[in-house]
Amino acid sequence: MRGARFLTRRRGVAGSGRGWHWTDIATWVWLVGGTVLMFGPAVWLVLSSFKTPAALAEFPPTILPYAQQTMEIDGRERPLFTVTTPDGTTQTMAELRRVGIVAQMVDPAAPEAEPLRVNIAEREPLREIAFATSNYTEPFLRFDFWRFFRNSVFVTVVATALTLLTNSMAAFALSKYDFRGRNAVMLLIIATLMVPLSVILVPLYSVVSAVGLLDTLWGVILPTIATPTGVFLLRQYMLTIPDELLEAARMDHASEWQIYWRIVLPLAAPALAVLAIFSVVWRWNDFLWPLVVLTSTRNYTLQIGLNSYAGELNVQWHYILAMTVAAIVPVVLVFVFLQRFITSGIASAGLK
Template identity: 40%
Template sequence: MAVATKPPVPRRRKTARTGDLPRKIGTSSIMWLLAAVYGFPGLWFVLSSFKPAGDLFTYPLTLFPKKWTVSGYTQAWSQFDVARYFVNTLIVAVAATVLTIVASAAAGYALAKYRNWWLKVFAACILATTMLPGETLLPSLFVVVRNIGLYNSLSGVVVPAVITATGTFMFRQFFVTVPNDLLEAARIDGSGEMRTFLRIMLPLARPIILTLAIVSFQWRWNDYLWPLIILNDPRQFTLQIGVASIVGAQNVNWSVLLGASVLSMIPLVAIYLVFQKYVMSADINAGLKD
C-alpha cells in the first residue's frame, strides 16, 4: 500500500519577499534622505533661536548652542508685543477657517446637487478665479473693503478670505460622489434641505472638512500681503506683520527675530499633529457604496 506524501511547499512567496527587500530598502533610504534634507534647515533654525545673538555668526558655525538661552523668546513676547499679534492672528485664522468651511460646504452642495443652468455658469466663474494671480484682485478688493467700512480692522482681513475657489471645488467634487438616492430617501422621509445638509451631507464630508480646516488655517496664519495692505493700526497687526516689524532700518535683533518666528510656527505644528491622523486614516468613500 503506497503512502501518500505531501507535495513540497512552494517557496515562491519567500523568494518574492526576498526580492522586494532591496526595493524597500532603497525606497526607505530615499525617504529618509529627503526627510534629512528638508528637516536639517528647520532643526538648525529652531536650535539657533536658543543661541545668544553674539553666537549666531561666530566661526566655525555650530549646530547646538554653546550657551542655551530663551532671551529671544521672552523679549519677543514682551518687548515687541508678539502676544497681541499672536491673539490677533488666532482670531483671524479661526474665524476665517470656520466661515470658509461653512460657505464652501454650502456652495459645493448647491453646485453638486442642484440642476439649474446658472449654477453651472457660477461654478465656471468660481473655477476661473483660480487662473488669476491673487495680486491682481487686491486693488479692487481693497476699494470694496474700504467702502463697506472694514478698513483697518480684523474683520477686513477675515471677510475677503471666506469664499475660496479651492474649498468650494473640494466640496463640490465630494458631494458629486454622494448617490442621489440617499437624498431622495431623506426627502421622502420628510427631511428638509437644511436638515439633509446638516445631518447627512456634512457628516459624510468630515474628511474634506478636516482637510480644508488645516489648509485654510495655514493660509490665514501665514497671510502677509493682504493684512499688510488693510491694517494700519499696530494694535491690529497680525503675527506675520509683527515679525516683519522686528527687522529695523539700521540693525536686526536676530535672536528676537528667530524666537518670534519659532513662536509663529507652534500653532501650525500643533494643528498638523492633532488632525493628521484623522485626515490620513479617513475613508472618503465610507458609506457611499451602493
C-alpha cells in the same frame, strides 16, 4: 551603512537579491542628503533661537547654544574666564572690570583679594551649554508679540469657520440640485481660479477701503473665505453621497436646510476636515494681503509682525529667531497629527 545595505538588498526594486544596484546607492544618497538639506535649516533655526545675542554674533558659530558662566560677586553677576597665568597653569577667575586690553580679575573663591591684572589675550571665556529662554519670554512681555499671536489665531479660526460654512452651502446647492444657471455658476467659480490675489491687489484694496474694513482683521478675513478650491473639493465629495438619502428625508418632511446640516454635512465630514486643515494653514501663513490691509501695529498678524521686526535697521535676531519658532509651532502640530489628511488632500485635489 550595513543596515541600509541589508534593507536595500532585500527591498530595492531592482534588487533581485543580488546586492547593490546603482539605483540603491542613489536612493540612499538622495534620502540622506535630502534629510540634511530639508531638516538642517529647521534644526539650525531652533538651536540658534536658544543662543544669547553674544553667541549669535560669533563666527564661526557653535552648533549648540553656549553661554558664558557667571558668578555673583559683591551683588553683581561677573563673567567667568579661564586665565592662563605666567607660570603656565590655568585658573578660573571672575572679571571685575576691563580697561582696554587689560582686565582686573579675582579668584571667585577669594573675592576680597587684590584683583589681578590680566591681558585679555591670556584668558578664555568659561562656557557651558545654556538655553537662553529669555529670547522666548521677553517678546511676549516687551513687544506686541502676544497681540500678533492673538490676531493670527482670530483670523485663522474665524476665516476657517466661515470658509467651511459658505463653501459647504454653495457646494451643497451645486451638487444636489438641478437648477437653471447651475453651469454658469460653476463656470464663474472656475473662472475665479484664474484670479489670484496679486492680480487684483489694487481694486480689492479700494473695495475693502470703501466697505470701511481697511486696517481691520475683518478686512483680512472676508476676501479670503470664498475659496473656489474649497467649493470644488466639497462639491466633488458631495456628488458621491447618494440622492436616495435626500429623497428619503424629504418623504419624512425634512426641510432642505435640515437635509443640508443633518444629512449632508456629517457625511461630508472627511472632505470638510481636509478643507479645514488647509484653511488653517493658508490663513495662518497669509502674507501679501494682510501686508497691504493692515497698517497699524496693533492689528498686525504674526507674519506681518515678524516681517516688520526683521525689516528693522538693527535686527534683533535673538528675538526674531525665537518668534519664528513660536510661529511654526501650530503648523508643526497640525502636520504631526494630521499629515495623512494633508497628503491625501494634495494627492486627490491638488490643493495647496
